[in-house]
Amino acid sequence: MYKLAVGIFLAFATGSAALAGEGMWTPDNLPTAQLQAKYGFTPTAEWTAHAQHAALRLAGGCSGSFVSPKGLVLTNHHCVNSCVQQLSTADRDFIKSGFLAREEKDEIKCPEIELNRLDTITDVTARVKKATAGRSGQAFSKADKAIKSEIEKECVAQDSAGTRCDVVDLYHGGVYALYKYHRYQDVRLVFAPEFEMAFFGGDPDNFNFPRYDLDVGMLRAWENDKPAVVADYFPFSKDGAAEGEMVVTIGNPGGTDRQLTIAELESARDLDLVPRLFLLAEQRGLITQFRSESPEHWRIGQHDLFSVENAFKALRGRLLALQDPAVFALKRKQEAELRAFVDADPARKAKYGGAWEAIAGAMDAYRSIATRYKYLEARRGFFSEYYAHARTLVRGTLERGKPNAERLREYTDSKLPSVTQHLLSSAPVYPDYEQVTLGWSLAKLREALGTDDALVRKILGNEAPDAVARRLVAGTRLGDPAVRKALWDGGAEAVAKSDDPFIVLARTVDPEARAIRARYENDVEAVVDKNSELIAGARFEKYGASVYPDATFTQRFSFGEVRGWDENGTAVPPFTDIAGTFAHATGSYPFALPASWLAAKDRLDLRKRMNLVTTNDIIGGNSGSPLVNARGEIVGLVFDGNIHSLGGNYWYDERLNRTVSVHSSAILEALGKVYGAERLVRELESARY
Structure with missing residues (x-):
């Protein structure tokens, strides 16, 4: 299933210009000549700027878009799922019943969602490279963080509440760009269907097609206690796109590894994917058991179980790809060709030749610290919202007292609004769940680091992990936002004087967590960053800017077309319809339609298209991306990829990789005839750009 289409992949593997169907392109470097040749479409500067400003990033890890001049936002249900759950209670479960704000006053603020609209991109490569020139190890890491923090602080100026600025590494350090965003933190829930409909088909259908899913969520950006007025938005297309029609996604793919070295890919496979999958498998069992204990536990654990199951399936797909010998054969070919180009010229060899060995050495260094880094700094040993808050308090209050350029990157002035939004969130924390998850993760900490590890003994003493978890949860007051x-x-x-048990725990862990982080940043990250810059320089000398950078959770345009594929000799059509949704239902979870859909069946036009697939090149983080036509109209809402797309972290195969979207007509049909959301239908249908 995961075998490569070798002929297609060779175009990328040899570093030549990507096919028009392939590529996650930055808005300032679109492949216009290829688009004109393949689709007869050339995006103008005005078209691109409009699309850039109409598309959005959800800071927590998804994409979205404005779909009306009154700040209405379209994204996926699974991107607003955490908000829906945080706003729910045992007596008012919006996960089960769905949510609809029938009037503007009924729209409820999400505790933790932040929207980012990309305003400008500025090249700061020369400034960053000047600051890090001639440095290595700790000196490189310190200079790199300092100059990025300085640039971001200048960009934010006095408007941290409304402006977010991030210095982004593109082409693994070949280019540094300053991304300036308009920040929206008053974000309100407008619509979410029942979870049964938003994830119809559940885990069995996840990353598959045909699909019959209404993975839709609607938010609204507010400013000054009023709906935000926006100049750029995507109007809805009632009919959607035809088979073969060009379509565009504008989203924020989280990360790809298509330009990594062989040493980095081996490290990703052996040190990251395999241990993570083992942990996720256990975590899935833990949460499933917790949810089986009561209806309230079922509700509390829903979001985490969804996230774990989704991550497990996606990462398993990546592992299968990296276990395929064809992948490494082609990656070795790609690396060998670039290295041969470097070795062919003495000047190039002197400048770039040692980069691959240096990165391999950094991967050896990572191997020696990976487990400790993940369990302490990455918090795998502390699966607890109380602990997350405690560490933010311990670290954040210390970091705020330092000059901006000397802080940990997540506590710089540009990042603090997001930090405080989560810290002071009104989202509930559930003690029963915390006790279970913390007890399990402390047991995993002991297993990973060893019973005789000094820090493990300091944390557990003579108690069992479950007993420590019970004691900490019983004694904390950090569930109260006022505290x-x-x-x-x-x-x-104040934090130093606090005797809250989670604050005490965070203070105990923090020195060692900081120490292992420093080793990672100085011995691994700094070496990889510096030498990736060199490899990027060699790649630019050979190929120029005709290739796109790896994804970095920044805005990317992907161009494709509505097209099915051939699955082992069977044609998979590009569309499903609403009739198929009812035919696919069995009455049992996860194929049970909610009562609202069963009651509305006679009102629905069953011929309307439900979901569709396209050849757009996406990855995790693209969830919620608008699927638009050449006129900039919404024809679909991206929510998934097919099973073949799971290897898209490492390559793209136009024959098989597909993006899965909710059809625009299904969204309008459901809003009007299932949910009685006439207000939203009128707003969408009247929003003509």
Whole structure:
């Protein structure tokens, strides 16, 4: 299933210009000549700017878009699922019943969602490289963080509430760009269908097609206690796109590894994917058991179980790809050709020749610290929202007292609004769930680091992990946002004096977590970053800018067309319809349609298209991306890829990789005839750009 289409992949493997169907292109470097040749379409500067400003990033890891001048936002249900769950209670479960704000006053603020609209991109490569020139190891890491923090602080200026600025590494350090965003933190829930409909087919259908899913969520950006007025948005197309028609996604793919070295790919396979999958398998069992204990536990664990199952399936697909010998054969060919180009010229060899060995050495260094880094700094040993808040308090109050350029990157001035939004969130924390998840993760910490590890003994003493978890959860007050705010406002002194057991735990762990982080940043990250810059320089000398950069959770345009594929001799059509949704239903979860759909069946036009597939090149983070036509109209809403797309982290195969979207007509049909959302239908249908 995961075998490569070798002829197609060779175009990328040899570094030549990507096919028009392939590529996650930055808005300032679109493949216009290829698009004109393949689709007869050349995006103008005005078209591109409009699309850039109409598309959005959800800071928590998804994409979205404005679909009306009143700040209405279209994204996926699974991107707003955390908000829906945070706003739910045992008596008012919006996960089960769905949510609809029938009037503007009924729209409820999401505790933790932040929207980012990309305003400008500025090349800062020369400034960053000047600051890091001639440095290595700790000196490189320190200079790199300092110059990025300095640039971001200048960009934000005095408007941290409304502006976010990120220095982004593109082409693995070949280019550094400053991305300036308009930040929206007053984001309100407008519509979410029942979970049964938003994830119809559940895990069995996930990453598959045909699909019959309404994975739709609607938010609204508010400013000054009013719906935001926006100049750029995508109007809805009632009919959608025809088979063979060109379509575009504008989203924020989280990350790809198509330009990594062989040493980095081997490290990803052996040190990251395999241990992570084992952990996710256990975590899935833990949450499933918790949810089976009561209806309330079922509700509380829903979001985490969805996330774990989705991650497990996606990462398993990546592992299968990296276990395919064809992948490494082609990657070795790609690397060998670039290295041969470098070795052919003495000057190039002197400048770039040692980069691959240096990165391989960094991967050896990573191997020696990976487990400790993941369990302490990456918090795998502390699966707890209480602990997350405690570490933010311990670290954040200390970091705020330092010059901006010397802080940990996540606590710089540009990042603090997002940090405080989560810290002071009104989202509930559930003690019963915390006790279970923390007890399990502390047991995994002991298993990973060893019973005789000094820090493990300091944390557990003579108690069992479950007993420690019970004691900490019983004694904490960090579930109260007012308590967290008082500690945050009180600063480092207040946190240092606190006897809250989770604060004490975070203070105990923090010195070693910082130490292992410093080793990672200096011995691994800095070496990889510096030498990836060199490899990027060699790649630019050979290929120029005709290739796109790996994904970095920044805005990318992907161009494709509506097209099915051939699955072992069987044609898979590009569309499903609403009739198929009812035919696919069995009455049992996860194929049970909610009562609202069963009641509306006679009102629905069953011929309307439900889902569709296209050849657009996407990856995780693209969830919620608008699928638009050449006129900039919404023809679909991206929510998934097919099973073949799971290897898209490492390559793209136009024969098989497909993006899966909700059809625009299905969204309008469901809003009007299933949910009675006439207000939203009128707003969408009247929003003509």
